[in-house]
Amino acid sequence: MIDFLQLLVYGVVLGSILTLGAIGVSLIFGILRFAHFAHGDIMTLGAFSALAVVSLGLPVLVALPIAMAITAVIAVVIDQTIYRRLRRTAPVILLISSFGMALGLRSLIQLIFGPNNQVFAKGIQMPYRWGDIVVKPDHLLIVGGAIVLVLVVHMFLSHTKMGKAMRAMSDNVDLAAACGIPAERVVMWTWILAGCLATAAGVFLGMDAQLHPVMGWNILLPVFAATILGGIGKPYGAIAGGMVIGIAMELSTMVMPPVYKPAVAFAIMVAMLIWRPQGIFKGQA
Amino acid sequence: MSLLDIKQIHGGYGGMNILNGVDLTADRDEIVVIIGPNGAGKSTLLKAAFGMLKINDGTMTFDGEDITHLRPDQLVGKGISYVPQERNVFPSMTVLENLEMGAYLRKDDYSRQMEWIFELFPRLAERRKQQAGLMSGGERQMVAMGRALMLEPKLLLLDEPTAGLSPLFIDQTFEQVKAINKTGVGILMVEQNARQALHIADRGYVLTTGRNRITDTGANLLANEEVSEVFLGG
Numbered sequence: 071m072i073d074f075l076q077l078l079v080y081g082v083v084l085g086s087i088l089t090l091g092a093i094g095v096s097l098i099f100g101i102l103r104f105a106h107f108a109h110g111d112i113m114t115l116g117a118f119s120a121l122a123v124v125s126l127g128l129p130v131l132v133a134l135p136i137a138m139a140i141t142a143v144i145a146v147v148i149d150q151t152i153y154r155r156l157r158r159t160a161p162v163i164l165l166i167s168s169f170g171m172a173l174g175l176r177s178l179i180q181l182i183f184g185p186n187n188q189v190f191a192k193g194i195q196m197p198y199r200w201g202d203i204v205v206k207p208d209h210l211l212i213v214g215g216a217i218v219l220v221l222v223v224h225m226f227l228s229h230t231k232m233g234k235a236m237r238a239m240s241d242n243v244d245l246a247a248a249c250g251i252p253a254e255r256v257v258m259w260t261w262i263l264a265g266c267l268a269t270a271a272g273v274f275l276g277m278d279a280q281l282h283p284v285m286g287w288n289i290l291l292p293v294f295a296a297t298i299l300g301g302i303g304k305p306y307g308a309i310a311g312g313m314v315i316g317i318a319m320e321l322s323t324m325v326m327p328p329v330y331k332p333a334v335a336f337a338i339m340v341a342m343l344i345w346r347p348q349g350i351f352k353g354q355a
Numbered sequence: 356m357s358l359l360d361i362k363q364i365h366g367g368y369g370g371m372n373i374l375n376g377v378d379l380t381a382d383r384d385e386i387v388v389i390i391g392p393n394g395a396g397k398s399t400l401l402k403a404a405f406g407m408l409k410i411n412d413g414t415m416t417f418d419g420e421d422i423t424h425l426r427p428d429q430l431v432g433k434g435i436s437y438v439p440q441e442r443n444v445f446p447s448m449t450v451l452e453n454l455e456m457g458a459y460l461r462k463d464d465y466s467r468q469m470e471w472i473f474e475l476f477p478r479l480a481e482r483r484k485q486q487a488g489l490m491s492g493g494e495r496q497m498v499a500m501g502r503a504l505m506l507e508p509k510l511l512l513l514d515e516p517t518a519g520l521s522p523l524f525i526d527q528t529f530e531q532v533k534a535i536n537k538t539g540v541g542i543l544m545v546e547q548n549a550r551q552a553l554h555i556a557d558r559g560y561v562l563t564t565g566r567n568r569i570t571d572t573g574a575n576l577l578a579n580e581e582v583s584e585v586f587l588g589g
Contacts, residue, residue, distance in 0.1 A: 231459070234448070238456045241445040248405070248439070249432040249502070250460040 072202045077320045081236040083278060084292075086216030086318025090271035091293035092300065092308035093223060094264030100240030100303035101260045104164040108148075108172040109268060110177075110290030114283060116141040116269025117276040118179050121188060130190045131211075138266040145265035145334050146258055157286050168294070172287065180283040190273075199328070212274040219270055220309055227305065232259050242304060291332050292319060295339035301349020310350060314338075356419060358382045358541055359435075359510055360406060364413035366403055372411060373399045375565040383509055383541040384557075386532065388573065390549040390586055391562035397545040398440065400562065401512050404435040404543065406430050418509065432460055436503035439516040443499035446488025450479050453487050453498050457505030465505060472501040475534060493524035497531075504535065511535065513544035517551075529555050550587050553577050561586055 091113060097107045120137035124130055148171060156164050197204045227233040232255075239246040239256050247253065271293075275285055296315040300307025315335050322334040342349070357380035367373040374398045381387045389397045402408050404415065406426045415423045417433060428438065438458075445453050454472065458465045473480035476497040482490070487498050496516055503511055516532065517525040525548060533555050536542050546552035553559050556573035561582060569582060576582050 074551075196398055231455075234452055234455060236461065237448060237452075238445045241447050244427075245439070245443065245445065246435050246456070247426075247428045248431060249456050250428050251456065252428070 081317030081320035086213050086275045087271050087312035088296045088316050090267045092296035092312045093298045093305045094267045095314030096305045096308045104161045107168040110286035111172045111175040112268040113272035114286035117272030123313045138269040141269040142262040142265035145261040149261045208277045292335040295335040307349050360416045362414050366408045366410040381543045386542040386556050386558040387558045388552045389545045395562040396565040434509035436508035436514040438499045438503045444487040451483040453502050457502035510541040
């Protein structure tokens with residue numbers, strides 16, 4: 071029972087990180103109709119941008135918004151210089167180009183920061199204990215940060231003109247054009263939002279463990295699984311999808327070795343694609 | 356000069372031309388109906404007027420300005436609104452949000468226009484918080500027309516607004532189209548329910564194979580024996 075609760079804690083932490091990545095993947099798919107394979111590496115980019123700021127002597131929480139800004143700008147630049155030219159071609163070409171972008175970003179990060187594990191803060195954090203359950207302060211920060219960001223995204227999508235335009239374009243591109251909604255500006259805001267969320271996911275992932283140039287790529291599969299579980303193109307579904315995948319991955323270690331965690335995410339993704347490709351939620355969203 | 360003036364338009368979706376030299380005019384004070392057999396290019400003509408077609412020859416002007424090669428997002432700001440036959444609402448968004456998206460280009464206060472739309476379609480006022488995708492076909496058509504009216508267009512293009520509706524909703528839709536036209540919005544619509552549409556039309560165009568076949572007032576077209584036999588089913 072203690073094991074179960076402890077793993078549940080880890081699952082919620084992992085789920086928070088996956089959720090932040092999956093909302094971005096879902097938004098990008100909704101607007102641009104392609105699966106963004108470089109999203110994991112955008113997370114890595116965000117984490118290492120934060121590391122660069124932290125190395126100047128600033129705390130992680132101050133570094134986070136700065137890293138978000140850096141990553142969002144880079145994401146927009148990548149879109150404008152590379153993806154934009156390919157948008158009129160078949161979606162599969164965009165998908166492959168994002169795969170290439172993933173490799174490029176990862177190599178660039180490795181070139182600059184080296185191939186070793188790095189950490190935001192050295193030393194051991196004193197964990198909180200409730201009975202036999204252990205929770206690190208960073209865990210609370212990760213979950214709390216994810217909740218705040220999800221609320222911000224919700225407010226943005228439901229209460230701002232640009233947020234609503236994003237949902238409109240995701241619903242029906244042609245009708246959005248018929249309303250005069252400026253597609254390119256919506257696309258740009260989508261990358262800014264997705265870039266900021268990916269940065270938070272990357273930084274939280276680095277806080278939970280370590281930073282490594284492959285950290286984002288390694289988590290891309292669970293992020294895609296979460297996106298599909300929530301119904302691809304439905305950002306609200308991504309929240310539930312992230313939590314389910316995160317918790318399932320951690321709980322699976324009760325019955326099988328931890329190396330199979332990604333396999334659990336993969337199995338859920340395949341099962342969903344076979345039985346409920348539209349996601350766990352019914353109807354349009 | 357007419358508000359919309361289409362002269363000898365040829366065009367299609369990239370391959371063969373579907374329109375082979377069509378003329379058409381429409382003004383703010385009239386309801387103009389396009390009828391004809393399947394494949395005559397009725398909907399295609401409407402799409403051409405909204406910049407969704409590759410125009411290979413001919414010209415189009417709106418309000419005296421050349422619009423032959425403008426895109427939909429450029430036209431909508433000039434006073435043309437278009438309601439497609441299908442996929443004409445944002446399904447995951449509420450009625451209110453659909454109308455807000457219709458007003459996306461407006462920087463001024465559009466609450467009066469919205470109130471007027473809710474008066475025109477009282478059913479929408481009751482359901483402003485409902486998701487458009489969960490509504491009936493007739494209600495969705497109202498959302499679609501309401502959305503298109505938010506910019507206070509000079510000309511409203513309607514592609515088969517009564518398709519798939521029950522007879523009650525069909526009558527209601529034609530009444531609403533008349534009411535919209537009375538406020539100074541020109542109507543150009545394609546209709547399958549040709550006889551009923553011609554009853555409210557000031558003028559009608561009969562198209563066949565992408566060409567003008569007959570052009571006359573609504574009343575004359577209804578009285579025309581050839582039109583009656585061939586295009587209105589006797």
